[in-house]
Amino acid sequence: MSFCLTARNKFFHLLLFVGVSSAYLSPPRSLGGNASLRYYGSSSSYAARRSSTSLNVFFNNNKPNFNNNKTPKNTSPTGSGDDLVKTLELKDEALLQAQTAVSSLESALESAVTNLEYMQEQLQLRVIDLEKELTNTQNELSTSQNELDIAVSDLQLAQQQLMQSQRQFEELEIALGESEEAARRAELRAERLQSELTSLKENQESGGVVAEKKSDKNPWNNLFQSASASAASSSIPTLNDWIAIKGSAEGDVQISGKVINHPTIDDGDAIVTSPLVDPSQAKERKVVSTSSGSKYRLGTPLTLPSSAASVDVNEAKNKFNKQREERRQQILARARTSSESIPEITDQTLGNGRYILAGQAVPSVNGRSLIQTAYRSTPVRTATGEPLIIKISSNTAAMKREYDNYQRVSGGLKKGQFIRRKEFLPNAGDEMPGMSALVMQRGVDDVKAFMPKVGGRLEGPLLLDCAATALRCMEALHGVRLVWNDLKTENFVVVEDERTGDISFRGIDLESCMPVKSNPIDYTPEACPPEFAKSFMSGEAESFALEYSYDVWSYGMFLYEISTGRGFFDGVSAEQITKRLPTFEPVMDNVPDPTLADLIAKCLSTSPGDRPSLARISKHPYFDGYTSNTKNPFEFLFGNN
Numbered sequence: 273m274s275f276c277l278t279a280r281n282k283f284f285h286l287l288l289f290v291g292v293s294s295a296y297l298s299p300p301r302s303l304g305g306n307a308s309l310r311y312y313g314s315s316s317s318y319a320a321r322r323s324s325t326s327l328n329v330f331f332n333n334n335k336p337n338f339n340n341n342k343t344p345k346n347t348s349p350t351g352s353g354d355d356l357v358k359t360l361e362l363k364d365e366a367l368l369q370a371q372t373a374v375s376s377l378e379s380a381l382e383s384a385v386t387n388l389e390y391m392q393e394q395l396q397l398r399v400i401d402l403e404k405e406l407t408n409t410q411n412e413l414s415t416s417q418n419e420l421d422i423a424v425s426d427l428q429l430a431q432q433q434l435m436q437s438q439r440q441f442e443e444l445e446i447a448l449g450e451s452e453e454a455a456r457r458a459e460l461r462a463e464r465l466q467s468e469l470t471s472l473k474e475n476q477e478s479g480g481v482v483a484e485k486k487s488d489k490n491p492w493n494n495l496f497q498s499a500s501a502s503a504a505s506s507s508i509p510t511l512n513d514w515i516a517i518k519g520s521a522e523g524d525v526q527i528s529g530k531v532i533n534h535p536t537i538d539d540g541d542a543i544v545t546s547p548l549v550d551p552s553q554a555k556e557r558k559v560v561s562t563s564s565g566s567k568y569r570l571g572t573p574l575t576l577p578s579s580a581a582s583v584d585v586n587e588a589k590n591k592f593n594k595q596r597e598e599r600r601q602q603i604l605a606r607a608r609t610s611s612e613s614i615p616e617i618t619d620q621t622l623g624n625g626r627y628i629l630a631g632q633a634v635p636s637v638n639g640r641s642l643i644q645t646a647y648r649s650t651p652v653r654t655a656t657g658e659p660l661i662i663k664i665s666s667n668t669a670a671m672k673r674e675y676d677n678y679q680r681v682s683g684g685l686k687k688g689q690f691i692r693r694k695e696f697l698p699n700a701g702d703e704m705p706g707m708s709a710l711v712m713q714r715g716v717d718d719v720k721a722f723m724p725k726v727g728g729r730l731e732g733p734l735l736l737d738c739a740a741t742a743l744r745c746m747e748a749l750h751g752v753r754l755v756w757n758d759l760k761t762e763n764f765v766v767v768e769d770e771r772t773g774d775i776s777f778r779g780i781d782l783e784s785c786m787p788v789k790s791n792p793i794d795y796t797p798e799a800c801p802p803e804f805a806k807s808f809m810s811g812e813a814e815s816f817a818l819e820y821s822y823d824v825w826s827y828g829m830f831l832y833e834i835s836t837g838r839g840f841f842d843g844v845s846a847e848q849i850t851k852r853l854p855t856f857e858p859v860m861d862n863v864p865d866p867t868l869a870d871l872i873a874k875c876l877s878t879s880p881g882d883r884p885s886l887a888r889i890s891k892h893p894y895f896d897g898y899t900s901n902t903k904n905p906f907e908f909l910f911g912n913n
Contacts, residue, residue: 688748715765
């Protein structure tokens with residue numbers, strides 16, 4: 273539009289110039305019409321003289337000289353007429369040039385206006401097209417948003433259904449475990465009934481009379497009396513120097529005595545049983561059953577003065593706990609004296625001075641990382657706080673995966689019992705370029721190195737606590753849909769409480785953990801099940817789908833090693849282990865506790881589908897009474913981290 277106005281202005285300015293020029297160059301009226309006739313009828317003369325005439329002559333008021341040979345001395349009317357003709361011709365030429373310029377400007381103006389109108393039309397059409405595209409895009413975006421909202425709703429609904437299905441599955445597993453437990457108790461009752469019938473038959477044959485107490489309000493009590501000594505199995509533990517004591521509840525009777533032939537307690541140790549099912553059977557050479565399902569043969573009773581015929585149960589329990597604590601302290605003392613001392617602090621640092629290193633770095637079990645003791649550093653570069661362990665590796669992705677697995681377990685419902693993590697350093701600092709570090713709580717020893725220091729194997733409370741810790745760790749991992757894939761004695765450490773001196777076990781090294789149904793990234797031959805060994809031997813290991821039963825097999829191998837002090841494949845190469853596993857048949861002869869041997873045998877079933885679930889493992893008789901010894905009744909399920 274500005275171009276159009278400018279062109280029009282120039283055009284009007286030119287018209288004004290032409291008008292002024294016309295007025296200036298118009299001939300005097302005194303010449304009359306002849307001059308005018310000469311002007312309009314002299315086009316040929318104008319054309320003939322055009323080459324020798326210029327505007328410069330007129331505008332400079334120079335008179336043209338048509339005769340170069342001589343100058344006229346006198347001016348005549350004829351000469352003046354010629355000058356006038358020349359002037360008019362110059363005027364005509366100027367007007368013609370002005371008209372030509374005006375025509376050119378008009379043509380340019382019309383062309384510019386036409387182009388401008390065309391451009392305006394094109395611009396309007398483009399705006400309309402863009403508005404249509406914008407409308408279509410908005411409609412598509414709205415449709416996509418609606419579809420996304422529907423998909424999100426469907427996903428949330430599917431997640432809710434999945435969670436509900438998982439809860440139902442867990443409830444079914446618990447119900448199945450309870451049913452199996454009820455069936456086991458029913459079998460025990462049937463055995464007791466059979467033993468009672470046998471005892472009655474023997475008493476009748478020997479002429480004995482079974483006295484029936486009139487004060488018995490429940491006549492069915494006789495059905496659940498303990499079997500006699502003659503019907504008891506030779507594997508039933510015997511209590512000598514025993515005495516019946518009052519239980520903590522009204523009417524409860526417990527037995528305190530020295531046990532022999534117990535699968536997990538040393539001979540001669542004092543114990544206190546759970547309340548008896550039938551207190552009337554607390555007699556010499558009788559087999560009594562407790563409310564927890566255990567059986568004991570009563571040997572020689574303790575002879576006491578009449579004044580000491582009744583003993584407080586708390587006193588007996590305190591005596592038992594004192595003896596057990598003394599034995600535990602003896603074991604720990606042996607372990608402490610044989611354990612390595614904390615290494616000396618060096619002048620080396622990590623994390624740009626954040627940590628001060630101690631001792632020398634040692635390779636991990638798999639050789640993929642370095643392990644070194646360290647302390648937190650103060651601003652003046654002095655060590656402070658408790659000793660820590662730093663795991664250092666150049667494989668940042670594996671270190672990040674391990675840290676993320678720890679964090680994932682920590683956010684689950686079941687926490688397990690894992691080592692405490694301090695922090696993850698993707699960049700270990702200028703001291704170790706290209707390395708990453710994971711800072712953790714320091715343990716005394718791993719379980720494999722700890723067992724030789726306490727007699728070669730774990731036993732008693734230590735064995736039970738270690739087995740329960742591993743089970744809790746598996747429950748925590750499976751609760752967030754992870755398969756450990758590397759459950760072994762080297763991946764559990766012994767941790768000592770500096771305040772109380774108590775020791776406990778903690779799981780470590782979650783680098784190999786992968787989601788269930790995914791493929792393993794590595795494996796440990798001693799911990800892998802036969803089905804994986806078959807896939808490995810056939811070249812299909814990379815496509816093997818991980819299942820929870822993988823860890824159950826590893827748990828069985830773990831239990832065997834901590835209870836016997838040796839693994840099934842100690843001293844055998846990894847290649848030979850992998851070749852033997854597909855046809856491996858475990859033998860439990862070296863396991864001291866028959867109940868534990870039964871659990872191990874179930875876990876080491878060659879068919880993955882026959883291996884017990886974690887819910888069934890937690891309800892196995894080997895763990896009976898373990899929850900009653902914990903301060904928090906939910907600790908066995910959720911851990912104490």
